[in-house]
Amino acid sequence: MKFARFALVLVVLSGCLNKPDCAPTATNLVKIGFVNAANQARPTAIDSIRVVGLTEVLYKGVTISAAELPLRPDLSQAEFEFFFEQRAEKIALTYNAQPQVISMECGAYTIFKDLTLTESTFVADSVITSQTSTNATVNIQLRIE
Amino acid sequence: MGQEIPADTTRGLRWPTGIRVGTDLIMLGTSAFSADFSGWEVNGDVDFGRYYLAADVGSWNREQTMVNGLYSTNGNYLRLGIDVNFLLKDPDRNMIFFGMRYGRTMYDERVTYSDSANYYGPYQVDESNLGAKAGWVELVGGLRVKIWKELWMGYTARMKLLPHATDNPSFESYEIPGYGLTFKNVYWGFNYQVFWRFPVKRRSSQ
Numbered sequence: 001m002k003f004a005r006f007a008l009v010l011v012v013l014s015g016c017l018n019k020p021d022c023a024p025t026a027t028n029l030v031k032i033g034f035v036n037a038a039n040q041a042r043p044t045a046i047d048s049i050r051v052v053g054l055t056e057v058l059y060k061g062v063t064i065s066a067a068e069l070p071l072r073p074d075l076s077q078a079e080f081e082f083f084f085e086q087r088a089e090k091i092a093l094t095y096n097a098q099p100q101v102i103s104m105e106c107g108a109y110t111i112f113k114d115l116t117l118t119e120s121t122f123v124a125d126s127v128i129t130s131q132t133s134t135n136a137t138v139n140i141q142l143r144i145e
Numbered sequence: 146m147g148q149e150i151p152a153d154t155t156r157g158l159r160w161p162t163g164i165r166v167g168t169d170l171i172m173l174g175t176s177a178f179s180a181d182f183s184g185w186e187v188n189g190d191v192d193f194g195r196y197y198l199a200a201d202v203g204s205w206n207r208e209q210t211m212v213n214g215l216y217s218t219n220g221n222y223l224r225l226g227i228d229v230n231f232l233l234k235d236p237d238r239n240m241i242f243f244g245m246r247y248g249r250t251m252y253d254e255r256v257t258y259s260d261s262a263n264y265y266g267p268y269q270v271d272e273s274n275l276g277a278k279a280g281w282v283e284l285v286g287g288l289r290v291k292i293w294k295e296l297w298m299g300y301t302a303r304m305k306l307l308p309h310a311t312d313n314p315s316f317e318s319y320e321i322p323g324y325g326l327t328f329k330n331v332y333w334g335f336n337y338q339v340f341w342r343f344p345v346k347r348r349s350s351q
């Protein structure tokens with residue numbers, strides 16, 4: 001009986017407590033992780049990474065094991081070209097850029113979800129998390145041998 | 146010989162004695178004094194002894210300014226359900242009741258806002274969900290009191306649960322007409338209602 005009363009109070013109060021989180025985690029940056037055959041982070045000497053349709057060249061002359069690459073909010077597909085260790089690799093992906101209304105005080109943001117790899121020249125690849133987020137550790141994992 | 150129908154509320158199903166039709170004064174007041182909301186609600190019920198078949202029809206239109214844009218939702222809704230009167234054998238058929246409702250709505254919602262994307266800069270978004278549909282469940286409780294002749298007043302508290310929206314392809318619904326904000330899995334509603342009761346006279350059998 002005590003538990004039933006406690007549960008009832010919790011249900012009643014839950015109507016007041018579930019306010020939206022105002023800190024936006026939405027981002028148009030998809031996080032790419034490079035891994036070796038043992039599925040461990042693989043530092044890679046990048047000559048450059050190019051986003052098809054963007055004139056800016058990203059990550060020029062750096063050694064990294066992860067990269068954040070931008071998705072266009074008005075499109076639903078992207079292509080990235082990777083030049084490293086005298087190799088050229090490419091991936092293509094589709095996604096869904098969708099508005100999300102948080103609240104009148106916090107506003108609305110675009111979320112990028114349903115990430116799907118449609119093409120990849122890497123040895124192996126996988127989508128780890130299909131929605132971009134400032135909290136996500138990695139969205140897409142690419143294996144380099 | 147005609148069978149006599151008891152005038153008071155008793156256990157078990159009975160032939161209806163009246164249909165009550167009313168409206169929610171809180172919604173009318175909110176509509177009159179709010180800059181961003183307009184709506185109305187018509188409530189009705191019919192008695193079958195201590196059990197009442199209840200129906201609500203409403204309109205809900207809201208347009209609000211966000212920090213980075215505008216959001217609007219417009220739609221009509223219908224709630225159907227049953228109330229059970231726990232005030233038995235009252236000569237005036239006053240009610241203290243509990244019941245359930247299932248609500249359905251069809252609505253249009255639109256969001257326009259400005260945002261900014263890394264490397265691509267600022268951009269504008271204008272998206273709509275036209276003809277979206279949603280449903281929810283309500284646990285209700287309240288009272289109805291006879292004020293004068295066939296004039297009744299009452300309160301209804303609503304505990305709204307389990308919102309589920311469909312046909313909203315452009316974005317996840319933010320506010321469902323008749324329910325409220327979708328991210329609240331439990332939502333409270335309150336009505337202060339006036340009714341007029343139309344007695345149903347049963348034709349006596351030959």
